[in-house]
Amino acid sequence: MVFGTHNLARAPELLRLAASGGPVVEILDAPAPEGDGGSAAALGAVRELPYVAWVTIQTGCDNSCAFCIVPQVRGPEVSRPPDELVGEVGALAGSGVTEVTLLGQNVNSYGRDITRRRPLFAELLRSVGAVEGIRRVRFTSPHPKDLRPETIAAMAETPEVCPHLHLPLQSGSDRILTAMRRGYTAERYLERLAAARSAVRDLAVTTDIIVGFPGETEDDFEATLEVAAAAGYDSAYTFIFSPRPGTRAAALEDRFVPAEVVADRFERLRVVVERSALARHEARVGRVEEVLVEGPSKRDPAVVAGRTGQNKLVHFAPVPGRPVGAGSYALVEVTGAAPHHLRGDLIEVTAAPRHKVRIPLAVTAG
Ligand code: SF4
Known part of the structure; x- marks a missing residue:
């Protein structure tokens, strides 16, 4: 089955057609009409x-x-x-x-x-x-x-509205931002970030950064390190530039940055981001945060995972006699910090889940 992005919502129907009648190809040049699987609403x-x-x-x-x-x-x-x-x-x-x-x-x-x-x-x-x-x-x-x-x-x-702003920086170099056609300078970015931080109490800020965009020099990269440090991110999705066929950047092959240079810069950026993330997490130790409980942690099922309003992952130990189900809200005192998560102790459940919980019925023979 082959289909395009303008008829994503038709995927189930196309699958049914493919299952019953063999190969199906449906690619549209523009969104399908409303109600025909083309609109976002249909998704x-x-x-x-x-x-x-x-x-x-x-x-x-x-x-x-x-x-x-x-x-x-x-x-x-x-x-x-x-x-x-x-x-x-x-x-x-x-x-x-x-x-x-x-x-x-x-x-x-x-x-x-x-x-x-x-x-x-x-x-x-x-x-x-x-x-x-x-x-x-x-x-x-x-x-x-x-x-x-x-x-x-x-x-x-x-x-x-949660106090969390994901504001993609992509690069801290004005030269590279122009080449990327992003439409802002590093200074403008930091001004808007400062405006958000001063207005929204206790705002967490995350970002996306591309390392090794074609033509990125050491000076350009150091500008990115400076902006990342100044922004004081809570976390960042950092990417190594990878050419997407059909994009302007993919055609800049003569300016691609050598892989070993990019790998070195990527590691240096990771250190800067993790340093600020850890500092921001350590500053939360001792605070009481409300988390939306997700259930047992995927990495360590012995602890419960939840997310704060700032979208920070918190692990805390379950307390016997105080069940805390997925979908409930709970107050947790933060007791420890790492670059990518917090640790805490459960204080109390503040709201039970509102969704219906299906209880599996045991079926016995006879
Ligand atoms: S062109 Fe791509 S990266 Fe730029 S704003 Fe649109 S979706 Fe985002």
Whole structure:
């Protein structure tokens, strides 16, 4: 079965056709009409767990970052109507979801195709936060050039919006940012970050950084190290540049950075990011944090894992006689820190799961 990104939502139907009738090829040049498997709405919310959901608020992207293939394969930005999204979140809340993550390639420009007059993303954050039963609202990813004061204000003034901002830096060198066609300078990025930090109490900041973009010099890379240190990230997704066929960057072969140079820079960046992450985590020791419980840790089933509003992973030991199920909220005192997680002690469960829990029935013969 071969299909394109404009008819993702048709995948189940295409699979059925392939199963019954052999090979199927369906590739569209543009999104299929509403109601025919082409719209973001047709994709519906993604729910891997019964208490959290990911809601696509827009598809496509109007930017043209030199390393990215998304605009070519997903087309221009298309936003879903706010009323439809609020209705969908309401339905999710009604089924027990308490945390939603709003998804888009550039959520900050959400709604620009609907109206150019109103900062619709800020309004959407407030509306989704007001949905009864929703305790946490997250979003990803905002483009730094489009981070508006209204969005920062909505984060600061809507208690349900988590104090976590994922703000992709990509590079700290203005020369490389221009080559990447990112539309901001390092100084502008740090100004917007400072505005967010001063408005949103206890804000955690994470980022994406590409190491070894074609033409990146040692000076460029050191600028990235400086911005990363100044930003004081809570964590960072760091990537080694990898050419995507069809992108502008892939055609810059004569400027590719040697692999051993990139590997060395990648390691140096890791050290800078982990240093700031550890410092920020250590500063939380002794604090009491509310976590959304995920259940036994994947790495160590003897401990329970949960996430704070800042999206920090916390491990804590279960307490006999005080069951704490997945989907519940609990207060945990932070007792230890590592670069990628916190450790803590359970204080109390503050809210039980709202979703229905299926209890497996034992079936006996006869
Ligand atoms: S990196 Fe993000 S903003 Fe840039 S083109 Fe790709 S999807 Fe759009």
